[in-house]
Amino acid sequence: MATSTQPTKGNGANDEHPVSDNLAKTLHNSVDALHETTANAETTIRDKSEHSKQAFDAQVTDLKKKWNKSELKRYASENPIATAGVAFTIGVLTTLLVGKK
Numbered sequence: 001m002a003t004s005t006q007p008t009k010g011n012g013a014n015d016e017h018p019v020s021d022n023l024a025k026t027l028h029n030s031v032d033a034l035h036e037t038t039a040n041a042e043t044t045i046r047d048k049s050e051h052s053k054q055a056f057d058a059q060v061t062d063l064k065k066k067w068n069k070s071e072l073k074r075y076a077s078e079n080p081i082a083t084a085g086v087a088f089t090i091g092v093l094t095t096l097l098v099g100k101k
Contacts, residue, residue, distance in 0.1 A: 076083040
């Protein structure tokens with residue numbers, strides 16, 4: 001078997017395929033640039049996601065505090081049967097209004 005003794009460049013490519021070598025180099029550069037862009041996008045999305053989660057948690061905490069202080073919660077706790085009756089009546093009326101064709 002004969003072995004090839006073609007001159008090679010430092011990157012392992014040989015001088016016989018300059019177009020292929022140039023294309024491979026260009027594609028590698030494109031992939032590297034795409035990697036950097038997507039890495040930056042991922043970092044930005046993760047940061048914004050964390051900020052959104054913190055803002056959402058703060059709103060939930062605020063709403064829970066307001067609900068615990070509200071007159072509606074107090075009334076519903078003191079009059080559970082009346083509250084269930086009101087909810088049932090609203091459900092029936094909504095069904096009648098929306099369900100008619």
